[in-house]
Amino acid sequence: MSVVSIFFTALFYISLAIFLIGMTRKIYQYWMTPVPLKIPTAPTPLTQTGVVMRLAREVVLFESLFKSNKWTWLFGWLFHVGLLLVLIRHARYFWPGDLPEIFLLIQPFKYAAFAMVIGLFGLLGRRFFVERIRYISAPSDYLMLLLLLVIGVSGVVMTFTSNHTDVIMVKEFASGLIVFNWADLPTEVHFLVHIFMVFVLMAIFPISKLLHVPGVFFSPTRNQVDDARKKRHISPWALKQEQEHAIKLDQTLGQDSEGK
Amino acid sequence: MAKEFDIPKLPTYLEIPEINEGAMEGKGPFKSSKEFQTPLGFPGEKVDNWQEVAINKMGELKSKYRSVQVFLDACVKCGACTDKCHYFLGSSDPKNMPVARQDLFRSVYRRHFTFAGKYFPKLVGAKELDDEMLDDWYNYFHQCSQCRRCSVFCPYGIDTAEISMAAREVLDAVGVGQKYCNQILGKAITIGNNLGLPEPALRDTLLDLEEEIEEETGVAVKYPLDVKGAEILLITPSADFFAEPHIDGLIGYGKVFHQDGVSWTMSSYAAEGANFGMFIGSYDIMRKAALRIRKAALDLEVSRVMVGECGHAWRVAYSFWNTLTGVGAGASATDEFAQKLQNQLDSRYPQPQHIIEYTHDLIQRGKLDFDKSANDDRTVTFHDSCNVARATNMGGIPNGQFILPREVIKAVCNNFVDMERGTIMESTFCCGGGGGLLTDDLMEIRIKGAMPRMQALKEVEKSDAVDTLVAICAICKSQFSKVLPKFDFDPYMIVSAHQLVSEAIIMDKPQTDDSQAEVAKEAETEKVD
Numbered sequence A: 001m002s003v004v005s006i007f008f009t010a011l012f013y014i015s016l017a018i019f020l021i022g023m024t025r026k027i028y029q030y031w032m033t034p035v036p037l038k039i040p041t042a043p044t045p046l047t048q049t050g051v052v053m054r055l056a057r058e059v060v061l062f063e064s065l066f067k068s069n070k071w072t073w074l075f076g077w078l079f080h081v082g083l084l085l086v087l088i089r090h091a092r093y094f095w096p097g098d099l100p101e102i103f104l105l106i107q108p109f110k111y112a113a114f115a116m117v118i119g120l121f122g123l124l125g126r127r128f129f130v131e132r133i134r135y136i137s138a139p140s141d142y143l144m145l146l147l148l149l150v151i152g153v154s155g156v157v158m159t160f161t162s163n164h165t166d167v168i169m170v171k172e173f174a175s176g177l178i179v180f181n182w183a184d185l186p187t188e189v190h191f192l193v194h195i196f197m198v199f200v201l202m203a204i205f206p207i208s209k210l211l212h213v214p215g216v217f218f219s220p221t222r223n224q225v226d227d228a229r230k231k232r233h234i235s236p237w238a239l240k241q242e243q244e245h246a247i248k249l250d251q252t253l254g255q256d257s258e259g260k
Numbered sequence B: 001m002a003k004e005f006d007i008p009k010l011p012t013y014l015e016i017p018e019i020n021e022g023a024m025e026g027k028g029p030f031k032s033s034k035e036f037q038t039p040l041g042f043p044g045e046k047v048d049n050w051q052e053v054a055i056n057k058m059g060e061l062k063s064k065y066r067s068v069q070v071f072l073d074a075c076v077k078c079g080a081c082t083d084k085c086h087y088f089l090g091s092s093d094p095k096n097m098p099v100a101r102q103d104l105f106r107s108v109y110r111r112h113f114t115f116a117g118k119y120f121p122k123l124v125g126a127k128e129l130d131d132e133m134l135d136d137w138y139n140y141f142h143q144c145s146q147c148r149r150c151s152v153f154c155p156y157g158i159d160t161a162e163i164s165m166a167a168r169e170v171l172d173a174v175g176v177g178q179k180y181c182n183q184i185l186g187k188a189i190t191i192g193n194n195l196g197l198p199e200p201a202l203r204d205t206l207l208d209l210e211e212e213i214e215e216e217t218g219v220a221v222k223y224p225l226d227v228k229g230a231e232i233l234l235i236t237p238s239a240d241f242f243a244e245p246h247i248d249g250l251i252g253y254g255k256v257f258h259q260d261g262v263s264w265t266m267s268s269y270a271a272e273g274a275n276f277g278m279f280i281g282s283y284d285i286m287r288k289a290a291l292r293i294r295k296a297a298l299d300l301e302v303s304r305v306m307v308g309e310c311g312h313a314w315r316v317a318y319s320f321w322n323t324l325t326g327v328g329a330g331a332s333a334t335d336e337f338a339q340k341l342q343n344q345l346d347s348r349y350p351q352p353q354h355i356i357e358y359t360h361d362l363i364q365r366g367k368l369d370f371d372k373s374a375n376d377d378r379t380v381t382f383h384d385s386c387n388v389a390r391a392t393n394m395g396g397i398p399n400g401q402f403i404l405p406r407e408v409i410k411a412v413c414n415n416f417v418d419m420e421r422g423t424i425m426e427s428t429f430c431c432g433g434g435g436g437l438l439t440d441d442l443m444e445i446r447i448k449g450a451m452p453r454m455q456a457l458k459e460v461e462k463s464d465a466v467d468t469l470v471a472i473c474a475i476c477k478s479q480f481s482k483v484l485p486k487f488d489f490d491p492y493m494i495v496s497a498h499q500l501v502s503e504a505i506i507m508d509k510p511q512t513d514d515s516q517a518e519v520a521k522e523a524e525t526e527k528v529d
Helices: A003-032 A048-061 A063-068 A070-089 A102-129 A131-136 A139-160 A167-179 A189-207 A209-218 A236-243 B034-040 B050-064 B066-074 B086-091 B098-113 B115-119 B131-140 B149-153 B160-173 B179-190 B199-217 B246-260 B283-300 B311-325 B336-342 B355-364 B386-391 B400-412 B440-464 B474-487 B497-504 B514-528
Strands: B232-235 B304-307 B380-382 B468-471 B494-496
Touching: A003 A167, A003 A189, A003 A209, A003 B066, A048 A063, A048 A209, A063 A070, A063 B149, A070 A102, A070 A139, A102 A131, A102 A139, A131 B098, A139 A189, A139 A209, A189 A209, A189 B115, A209 B066, B034 B179, B050 B066, B050 B098, B050 B160, B066 B098, B066 B160, B086 B440, B098 B115, B098 B131, B098 B160, B131 B160, B149 B160, B149 B386, B179 B283, B199 B246, B232 B246, B232 B283, B246 B355, B246 B474, B246 B494, B246 B497, B283 B311, B283 B336, B304 B311, B304 B355, B311 B386, B311 B474, B355 B400, B355 B497, B380 B400, B386 B400, B400 B497, B440 B474, B468 B474, B468 B497, B474 B494, B494 B497
Parallel strands: B232 B304, B380 B468, B468 B494
Antiparallel strands: none
């Protein structure tokens, strides 16, 4: 194996490890952090089924964003759906051995790359040109879009221009990562840039605003049933205080329990 | 307070202003002093190691509240909320955009609690909590009425109210509290109401009210206080006892109770529906205030707890009382604390119940008669108060909190018009005075923040000659009385829903023997149930 291949192979596993460990930690943290009060935001679902439907609409259709701003919704939705379809299509590279027939169906998903890139340009444009959004943007907000754009555009270049890369080699490299049968990877710059950025994206996932992905499922204003009068809701720490008959007015100087 | 400022003009269409940095810079509302801080367990003045205390407090809060932890992480700065806050629309100060307000807190969270913020602060906009930042917190977290409009529009439901409550809790922990809220809370948790009204004064007030009503209507409507064994305990904002137009709402409740013939009482120990503990974000203080209501319900052996017209009181009652005090239903069999009360309360009724739910139910059952023409001189519109609209329900039906008040109003009044859809119901604009901002030292932001609501009101005034604004919130009523004239409206156009009820209700008379009538009525009620 070439040095480049070894580097990228190692980088893949490192990024994957950071991604998995980081996300597990964050999801565990969200899971374990109590929700002391009922705070669903209207229009609230009165049943658990209602909550599932609400979250489904939120995740699939971006319902609240649609209510809020049609342009941001359009670009945001195009990007996310495009990314999802493109990601599904990438499964063929990681599939060890011959592809099942079902993969023929996802072949046209390659056009979704355009939706993704258009969405990203739209979002970047808003960040540059809408004064209010420019005001709230940190450098990382631009860089995140640029990172995704580099990934998207390099992917488009490989798929739709004459700069194709050796797909057979890509498949051997990618599936080799899954079955630990490591192989050399193509060395065209646009391909290396493409996967380098993807690995970076994986690594920064748990330490960046990409945490909105698990976050949306844990958002109490969206995932709570509006049944406060019918069912007593109480968090472990509040229950403990209640049982100790304690109202801790004199202990307002707190500690980070996470650090202990 | 003496600062000069322009009152916003009301445009035909609500426009998103260009940002004007520093437009609402300032020192914030009057700061609390030792005498108001100490009773709440807060340091009397800014502590020496305040940075350390603040960071520790942030750590504690994010480990106790999932909302804080998730909301701090999940924001992608999409900007969806940037044009949703009434204070931004009215003031054009970019720090009043919900995300920017949160970022005051989030930037410090990132600096101290995240990898990226610790090692690459510039890259991710992480900032140190220095004096300047703390001043910004104090100023801008007291320009948030915790109305939650931003949360409706956020793709992740991020609720700036949660962040602003957390920030105020940190501020209190380092000894930088707000005078208005903390002074009032001191009275609420020691005397039992925000006005600091002792039992004899309250009793006198209610007697005066009884006399006044009897003189006017010839009917002996009673305002019972501390009556043990009454069926209903009414918890209403103490503003209802004194303030205009609130008191006309209280007159309405009394008339409805009278017509139903139900036995009811108020409590001098817990004569307050409002709970400013929510505004300052303190679970413990909010609980301490709410526990007075539990005690009153137990002591007076009532079977129903009812809440008067008050926005955040209804949020605390509807959403939090069951958690804080057990006023509610559905406690587990082993939950002795809640069971003790819930066994006493009548499970056939929602606990707690809103006075609008109660009146609505009586109307549905044909138990109240109205002369709707009594309100024919009015064309009415309804202001959905933010806490009722976005944080509660009524009637147990989807969107009941929007439907029931409107149905009650329409039952007593012929001319009703809604304001523009994007400014009512779950999208309602705050009156501008909620969340602990109803104090004269914040008049500038109160007036500017009222602009979006005033704009929608102006449009229905033009199109439908609306001359009456109904709200079911004590804060809204007080705020509107103050700000309406600034926008060329009649300050008296703001009324309680139960004032309209009061004006149209047909009272049975003569009422020679109250107690007998009550017994007869009660027997009737039971049959219907």
